[in-house]
Amino acid sequence: MNAHDSERIKGMLESLGLGEAPSQEEADVLVFNTCTVREKPDTKLAAYLGDAGARKRQDPELVVAVGGCYAEAQRERIFELYPQVDVAFGPGSIPHLGDWIGANGEAPRGRFGTHEHFAGDLPMHRERRYSAWVQVSMGCNSKCAYCIVPAVRGREQSRRPGEIVAEVTHLATDGVKEITLLGQNVNSWGRDLRPELDTEFGELLRACDGVEGIERIRFTSPHPKDFRDPVIAAVAECDAVCEQIHLPLQSGSSRILKAMRRTYDRGRYLALVDKLRAAIPGLALGTDIIVGFPGETEDDFAQTLEVVEEVRYDSAFTFIYSPRHGTEAAALPDQVPEDVKHARLERLVEVTQRIAAEKNAQRVGSMEEVLVEGRSRTDATLLRGRTRSNLTVNFAGDAAPGQLVAVLIEGSTSTTLRGAQRTAVAA
Ligand code: SAM
Ligand code: SF4
Numbered sequence: 111m112n113a114h115d116s117e118r119i120k121g122m123l124e125s126l127g128l129g130e131a132p133s134q135e136e137a138d139v140l141v142f143n144t145c146t147v148r149e150k151p152d153t154k155l156a157a158y159l160g161d162a163g164a165r166k167r168q169d170p171e172l173v174v175a176v177g178g179c180y181a182e183a184q185r186e187r188i189f190e191l192y193p194q195v196d197v198a199f200g201p202g203s204i205p206h207l208g209d210w211i212g213a214n215g216e217a218p219r220g221r222f223g224t225h226e227h228f229a230g231d232l233p234m235h236r237e238r239r240y241s242a243w244v245q246v247s248m249g250c251n252s253k254c255a256y257c258i259v260p261a262v263r264g265r266e267q268s269r270r271p272g273e274i275v276a277e278v279t280h281l282a283t284d285g286v287k288e289i290t291l292l293g294q295n296v297n298s299w300g301r302d303l304r305p306e307l308d309t310e311f312g313e314l315l316r317a318c319d320g321v322e323g324i325e326r327i328r329f330t331s332p333h334p335k336d337f338r339d340p341v342i343a344a345v346a347e348c349d350a351v352c353e354q355i356h357l358p359l360q361s362g363s364s365r366i367l368k369a370m371r372r373t374y375d376r377g378r379y380l381a382l383v384d385k386l387r388a389a390i391p392g393l394a395l396g397t398d399i400i401v402g403f404p405g406e407t408e409d410d411f412a413q414t415l416e417v418v419e420e421v422r423y424d425s426a427f428t429f430i431y432s433p434r435h436g437t438e439a440a441a442l443p444d445q446v447p448e449d450v451k452h453a454r455l456e457r458l459v460e461v462t463q464r465i466a467a468e469k470n471a472q473r474v475g476s477m478e479e480v481l482v483e484g485r486s487r488t489d490a491t492l493l494r495g496r497t498r499s500n501l502t503v504n505f506a507g508d509a510a511p512g513q514l515v516a517v518l519i520e521g522s523t524s525t526t527l528r529g530a531q532r533t534a535v536a537a
Pocket of ligand 2: 250251252253254257258259260294295333
């Protein structure tokens with residue numbers, strides 16, 4: 111979601127006549143798009159703003175803007191904490207950036223933007239020509255005890271289906287082949303449009319699948335509680351919807367899941383995995399896992415490892431629990447010591463990487479449909495692309511970016527595949 115917001119911020123600035131500077135040192139306007147889900151990005155921002163402050167002392171004309179969830183969370187204090195900041199804006203107010211930063215890069219001091227808007231209709235600077243993010247909802251109505259998102263992104267608001275399909279159609283005419291539908295809780299989309307509009311996420315997937323030119327559809331992040339039958343059926347039946355699902359687990363212990371307020375337990379999660387795998391052959395599963403939630407014992411953590419071994423994820427984002435001010439979990443007793451959290455993370459990463467490596471090795475010898483993105487980042491003689499399961503493949507071939515080609519897989523690591531192009535599947 112932040113990457114998508116950054117593309118919109120870039121697009122907005124370009125529409126004001128501001129171009130990307132070759133380096134930070136040469137920029138007249140510095141814009142930081144922030145995340146505040148964990149503490150680490152907050153610390154990083156402090157360091158960047160320290161550098162920006164030093165530059166501003168030498169060049170008072172420099173404009174410093176801070177956007178995103180950190181700005182929203184600190185809206186009362188940001189100008190006090192960081193006097194070098196001229197403009198701050200929450201994630202819902204990117205459309206108004208132009209009101210605060212003029213065409214010549216001037217900005218009034220101490221402005222905080224709070225309007226709530228979908229970024230969908232804004233100019234956009236896409237980093238990848240053939241893939242695009244499409245925001246379908248903003249905010250989140252869940253109350254996960256560890257999470258700051260509902261506080262900074264507000265209650266869930268679904269975008270109207272007509273608007274979404276119009277954007278997807280526009281992207282397709284612009285040559286985009288792959289879209290990723292975005293929402294904090296993407297598969298609860300549509301609930302707030304009722305009763306005026308009786309719809310749900312499966313219907314949206316089918317509508318996007320009907321857009322000519324769109325070859326691949328992904329979505330992130332779904333919540334296990336909202337994976338209802340019509341959504342599963344749509345994933346199984348729509349040709350363009352990829353056999354790849356990100357299904358955040360968070361913990362394998364039902365006791366911890368309850369304390370997290372995730373509204374499912376281990377048994378329900380595993381039953382959903384079985385159901386998804388039965389309905390969608392070749393499904394690649396990814397997940398998010400937090401270690402060291404308050405009160406997590408060695409036994410709870412062992413249960414997380416058990417679920418990981420049982421599900422065998424193709425990929426996993428693993429996080430150390432980070433207390434966020436104002437969330438329910440930050441006030442819980444029994445915070446887990448830092449060294450224990452780090453040791454658990456290390457053990458978890460070892461298991462998730464081993465399993466991912468084993469699963470990728472099983473793909474050696476198979477033929478994969480690859481959407482070509484460009485040259486390999488590590489070897490310019492090779493091309494780079496992605497499989498439907500969302501794995502990066504470096505391969506020998508002569509296809510152009512945006513083409514779908516068949517690649518014979520010849521090697522693998524825990525995160526990438528290697529191969530050779532066989533035929534052009536489609537233009
Ligand atoms: N809405 C999505 C969901 O429910 O899965 C993802 C939202 S969150 C921005 C992405 C991931 O960050 C979560 O799935 C969770 O694993 C992790 N996360 C959120 N808050 C965290 C915290 N306080 N400490 C560590 N990880 C956290
Ligand atoms: Fe945060 Fe996701 Fe839970 Fe919403 S569903 S509160 S975004 S972790």
